[in-house]
Amino acid sequence: MSKIVITGATGKLGQLVVQHLLEKVPANQIAVSVRNVEKASEFADQGIEVRYGDYDDPISLEKSFTGASKLLLISTPEDDAVVRIGKHVGAIRAAKKAGVKHIIYTSFAAVDKGAFPLLGDVHSATEYTLRASGLSTTILRNAFYQEVFVNESLQSFVDNGVIVTSAGNGKVNTVERNDLALAAATVLAEEGHENKVYELASSETWNYDEFASILSDVSGKTVTHQSKSDSEVLEEMIKSGAPEGLAYFQTALYNSIANENEGNTSDDLEKLIGRKSVSIRESITNFFNKNL
Numbered sequence: 001m002s003k004i005v006i007t008g009a010t011g012k013l014g015q016l017v018v019q020h021l022l023e024k025v026p027a028n029q030i031a032v033s034v035r036n037v038e039k040a041s042e043f044a045d046q047g048i049e050v051r052y053g054d055y056d057d058p059i060s061l062e063k064s065f066t067g068a069s070k071l072l073l074i075s076t077p078e079d080d081a082v083v084r085i086g087k088h089v090g091a092i093r094a095a096k097k098a099g100v101k102h103i104i105y106t107s108f109a110a111v112d113k114g115a116f117p118l119l120g121d122v123h124s125a126t127e128y129t130l131r132a133s134g135l136s137t138t139i140l141r142n143a144f145y146q147e148v149f150v151n152e153s154l155q156s157f158v159d160n161g162v163i164v165t166s167a168g169n170g171k172v173n174t175v176e177r178n179d180l181a182l183a184a185a186t187v188l189a190e191e192g193h194e195n196k197v198y199e200l201a202s203s204e205t206w207n208y209d210e211f212a213s214i215l216s217d218v219s220g221k222t223v224t225h226q227s228k229s230d231s232e233v234l235e236e237m238i239k240s241g242a243p244e245g246l247a248y249f250q251t252a253l254y255n256s257i258a259n260e261n262e263g264n265t266s267d268d269l270e271k272l273i274g275r276k277s278v279s280i281r282e283s284i285t286n287f288f289n290k291n292l
């Protein structure tokens with residue numbers, strides 16, 4: 001029987017995709033391609049076929065993709081851009097050899113409009129490779145995960161009463177992983193999504209002044225946003241003990257937000273999931289009530 005095969009299924013996004021897909025198709029139509037088979041034992045318990053596939057081992061990938069009517073290629077978490085592109089290209093080559101009919105790839109929102117090149121360039125390179133492969137493809141251009149912004153750091157913002165960035169009044173588009181996973185599962189379960197590009201972004205954006213104001217409302221303590229220069233923020237982050245790579249990444253992100261590169265909106269996601277995505281206010285409120 002041909003299967004829907006999912007890579008990265010043991011990761012945070014992949015697990016949510018599988019959960020949503022199980023509500024749409026029988027478990028025996030799903031297979032996961034994972035590098036750690038033991039970690040995927042819960043899938044096997046649910047009747048999903050677990051296959052060994054490692055991005056660093058193209059032969060294993062080819063085997064794990066065999067018989068796939070659709071393959072969800074979840075981008076790797078690799079830091080080095082060139083290595084990351086190489087892994088994606090290797091996976092596409094393996095898919096071709098395995099006779100996969102249709103690849104669905106998790107790209108990055110607004111890559112064609114110059115969004116955050118530190119990440120966008122990897123995804124553009126992968127999108128071009130997919131196009132050149134001649135296979136049927138669907139590109140899911142995922143916005144920034146809302147969880148990248150809504151996490152344990154909220155507590156320190158509340159404690160300090162301030163959020164320091166260099167993002168100015170720039171807008172950013174974010175979406176919860178769960179909404180992106182539902183969209184991916186919808187594309188995997190339905191027909192008619194071949195050769196489409198979906199911008200899986202919110203129809204609404206936010207800036208850090210609004211973020212601070214929501215956090216004040218939710219916590220009952222005043223939190224303000226203070227925007228400084230990139231170099232000041234970078235210096236402060238490094239002085240406070242943040243790893244250098246993270247500090248550079250974070251400052252580059254603030255810079256991109258300040259330069260209005262991250263505020264593109266779309267209604268593609270709403271159309272796919274049949275509702276609005278979870279707003280930043282809802283995410284902050286839910287996180288605060290559950291964790292803080």
Ligand SMILES: NC(=O)c1ccc[n+]([C@@H]2O[C@H](COP(=O)([O-])OP(=O)(O)OC[C@H]3O[C@@H](n4cnc5c(N)ncnc54)[C@H](OP(=O)(O)O)[C@@H]3O)[C@@H](O)[C@H]2O)c1
Nearest residue numbers: 008010011012013035036054055056075076077143144145
């Ligand atoms: N849009 C955004 O804001 C954003 C933010 C962060 C990341 N991302 C991208 O979105 C992807 C999925 O996000 P996530 O939150 O689910 O990340 P995650 O939780 O780190 O999951 C990454 C998945 O990739 C698998 N993986 C890593 N190296 C592999 C290899 N060599 N061979 C096979 N599988 C391998 C991991 O397997 P194990 O479980 O065995 O480790 C895991 O299943 C990330 O990988 C990254 O490319 C996007």
